[in-house]
Amino acid sequence: xxxxxxxxxxxxxxxxxxxxxxxxxxxxxxxxxxxxxxxxxxxxxxxxxxxxxxxxxxxxxxxxxxxxxxxxxxxxxxxxxxxxxxxxxxxxxxxxxxxxxxxxxxxxxxxxxxxxxxxxxxxxxxxxxxxxxxxxxxxxxxxxxxxxxxxxxxxxxxxxxxxxxxxxxxxxxxxxxxxxxxxxxxxxxxxxxxxxxxxxxxxxxxxxxxxxxxxxxxxxxxxxxxxxxxxxxxxxxxxxxxxxxxxxxx
Amino acid sequence: xxxxxxxxxxxxxxxxxxxxxxxxxxxxxxxxxxxxxxxxxxxxxxxxxxxxxxxxxxxxxxxxxxxxxxxxxxxxxxxxxxxxxxxxxxxxxxxxxxxxxxxxxxxxxxxxxxxxxxxxxxxxxxxxxxxxxxxxxxxxxxxxxxxxxxxxxxxxxxxxxxxxxxxxxxxxxxxxxxxxxxxxxxxxxxxxxxxxxxxxxxxxxxxxxxxxxxxxxxxxxxxxxxxxxxxxxxxxxxxxxxxxxxxxxxxxxxxx
Numbered sequence: 001x002x003x004x005x006x007x008x009x010x011x012x013x014x015x016x017x018x019x020x021x022x023x024x025x026x027x028x029x030x031x032x033x034x035x036x037x038x039x040x041x042x043x044x045x046x047x048x049x050x051x052x053x054x055x056x057x058x059x060x061x062x063x064x065x066x067x068x069x070x071x072x073x074x075x076x077x078x079x080x081x082x083x084x085x086x087x088x089x090x091x092x093x094x095x096x097x098x099x100x101x102x103x104x105x106x107x108x109x110x111x112x113x114x115x116x117x118x119x120x121x122x123x124x125x126x127x128x129x130x131x132x133x134x135x136x137x138x139x140x141x142x143x144x145x146x147x148x149x150x151x152x153x154x155x156x157x158x159x160x161x162x163x164x165x166x167x168x169x170x171x172x173x174x175x176x177x178x179x180x181x182x183x184x185x186x187x188x189x190x191x192x193x194x195x196x197x198x199x200x201x202x203x204x205x206x207x208x209x210x211x212x213x214x215x216x217x218x219x220x221x222x223x224x225x226x227x228x229x230x231x232x233x234x235x236x237x238x239x240x241x242x243x244x245x246x247x248x249x250x
Numbered sequence: 251x252x253x254x255x256x257x258x259x260x261x262x263x264x265x266x267x268x269x270x271x272x273x274x275x276x277x278x279x280x281x282x283x284x285x286x287x288x289x290x291x292x293x294x295x296x297x298x299x300x301x302x303x304x305x306x307x308x309x310x311x312x313x314x315x316x317x318x319x320x321x322x323x324x325x326x327x328x329x330x331x332x333x334x335x336x337x338x339x340x341x342x343x344x345x346x347x348x349x350x351x352x353x354x355x356x357x358x359x360x361x362x363x364x365x366x367x368x369x370x371x372x373x374x375x376x377x378x379x380x381x382x383x384x385x386x387x388x389x390x391x392x393x394x395x396x397x398x399x400x401x402x403x404x405x406x407x408x409x410x411x412x413x414x415x416x417x418x419x420x421x422x423x424x425x426x427x428x429x430x431x432x433x434x435x436x437x438x439x440x441x442x443x444x445x446x447x448x449x450x451x452x453x454x455x456x457x458x459x460x461x462x463x464x465x466x467x468x469x470x471x472x473x474x475x476x477x478x479x480x481x482x483x484x485x486x487x488x489x490x491x492x493x494x495x496x497x498x499x500x501x502x503x504x505x506x
Contacts, residue, residue: 055375077379084377095372098363109376157376167375 006069008033008165008197009054014063016049023049025221026063031214033164036191036198038208040232040243041218047201048092050218051167054199055087056080067165085113088163088196092170094154096142103129103138106156113161128156132186148179155186165197166190172204184210205246217243267459268451274386284387285394292353292388293395300399303348304341304406305413311335312411316418328415329408329430336407337434342442343490345403346449349396350482354457357388358478361461362471370462385462389454396450397443441497448493449486456482 007030016024023046031037039047052058053065056072064071072083096105107125110116116124122138129135132152142150151171158166168187172180184207190196191211202208208215208229215232217225217240225235233244315331361384364370373380412426457478464474 052371057371057374081377081379084375087375089372089375091368091372093367095368097369097372098367099360112376112378157372 005033007031007066008035008068009037009199010064010066011050011053012064012066014053014060014065016046016053016058016061023221024053024060024218027218027221027223028063029216029223029226031197031199033197034191034195035213036187036200036211038212038215039199039201039218040203040205040208040215040240043203045218046221047218048169051089051169051199051201054165054167055084055089085161086164088158088161088166090151090154090158090166090168090171092173094142094150096150096153096157098142101138102134102140102142102145102153105142105153106160109157109160125156125160128160129153132156133182147174148176148182151175151179151183152186155183159190159194162194163196165199168198168200168202170201170203172202172207180204180207187211205244263463264456264459267462268455270381271386271389271451271455271458274382275390279382281383281387284383285390288387288391289394291356292349292391293398296349296352296395296399297402299348299352300345300403301406303344304403305410307340307344307403308332308336308407308410308412309414310410311340311407312414315411316415325419326429329411329421329426330433332411333404333408333430333434334438336404336411337439338442339494341404341407342400342446342449343487345396345400346446346453346486346490347483349392349399349450350453350457350486351479353392354453354478354482355475357454357457358461358464359471359475361385361388361458362464362474365462365464366467366471381462385458388458389451392450392454393447394450396446396453400443400446437501441501445490445493445497448489452485452489453482456485 010030011027014024014027015022027046027050039050041047049058053060054067056075060073064073066072067083068086070083072080075083096102097108100108103122103125106128107121110121110124114121126135126138129138132155134149134152134156137145137149137153142153145153166187171183171187175183187198187200188211191198198211200208200211212229214226214228216223217232217235217237219237219239224237225232225240227235229244232240235241235244312328312332315328315335316325319325319327319331361370364384370380370384373383408427408430411430412421412423415421415426416423460474460478460481464470466473
């Protein structure tokens with residue numbers, strides 16, 4: 001028996017196709033608990049699919065996905081729901097429910113998964129929003145928020161049930177550099193103070209450098225490089241080295 | 251050939267979806283709060299449209315019935331004829347078509363919008379069964395709301411008929427309603443009204459299927475909304491023919 005701690009996430013030879021389009025080919029990697037893992041790569045190389053596989057929103061065609069040591073590829077919907085309660089997901093578009101207020105979006109998972117009284121849930125949701133600088137937006141509708149505010153509200157909802165794993169899809173997409181940097185600060189805070197494991201998909205290299213403990217680079221559905229920032233800078237793949245030189249955000 | 255294959259595949263998908271709706275309707279957890287909310291959205295918010303349409307349909311039917319029955323000197327039969335026409339066929343069918351227009355488009359667009367903006371994925375990521383929460387609740391609400399809206403349409407229709415008739419003949423409210431409903435029996439009233447639960451199931455399931463599986467951004471949402479109305483209306487009309495035959499088979503006396 002190995003004494004190594006169980007990684008929070010482990011991909012073991014995972015492949016995924018949509019029709020004839022192969023998105024992931026035999027991908028394997030692991031993410032240690034409490035660390036931030038950043039997935040890089042061109043658009044359409046399977047980064048967002050990887051996040052959805054971790055959350056069980058998509059099912060791998062072959063291979064296994066382990067979350068906190070449990071293979072989730074063959075779980076039924078009830079077992080998957082139990083696993084998902086430990087995972088937060090910040091979508092690229094924030095995916096806030098547009099028929100309810102920002103506060104109710106944050107309160108939603110608390111109402112579903114706790115038996116706390118309504119007043120306590122509202123207080124908790126307000127407190128989470130305040131921590132993310134959205135204290136005054138409890139009653140605002142998602143459509144009335146700016147892009148950065150929507151991202152923060154999405155992060156607030158994802159953090160409401162205090163997940164041990166946070167999946168983040170393109171946190172800086174469509175945001176100005178200042179707002180993007182604020183989102184990075186929040187993610188670093190989640191990792192440092194909440195001790196959560198982060199898996200982040202981004203094209204923003206400066207942002208990735210700030211947050212990541214380890215990085216991986218996907219190209220044509222294959223993991224071509226994995227390691228620390230320094231290791232990726234010295235990668236044998238030209239594409240990876242070029243990407244790491246990028247100063248561009250967003 | 252390719253189109254035929256695609257059509258068979260589509261109907262297969264819809265049938266499996268409908269089966270999943272039925273199975274999930276009877277297994278816990280039951281989303282009672284969301285079902286009540288949807289009954290309010292689908293039923294209560296459709297009520298003004300149904301009442302207004304019922305009044306219009308009833309008054310027009312009454313005018314046509316009068317012009318026909320006058321030829322045979324049978325004007326006193328107008329309330330009865332109108333009530334029979336409304337309760338047995340016009341009420342359920344018009345209600346079904348109105349609801350498929352208003353609610354079908356709404357469900358198709360709402361679920362389609364949620365699908366393309368990843369809100370359905372967000373629900374799943376929050377450990378919520380999106381099928382139960384979004385689809386089953388809406389279909390159940392349609393099934394519950396349809397008979398209630400049909401009853402409303404029938405009464406509004408008879409009331410519309412009364413308004414049209416009283417302007418011509420000056421008949422009293424009590425006489426008109428007594429004559430209208432005195433000839434109707436249980437077998438006249440219940441089967442066509444219960445039939446509308448099937449209409450509700452068709453509208454809810456078809457539009458939810460199209461919305462829940464929408465693809466292709468805003469264009470896909472628009473397509474889902476349009477197809478929801480068109481297809482649920484067609485299915486409803488075709489199904490109505492079969493159900494009328496089925497009702498005649500179960501209640502042989504209801505045809506006379």
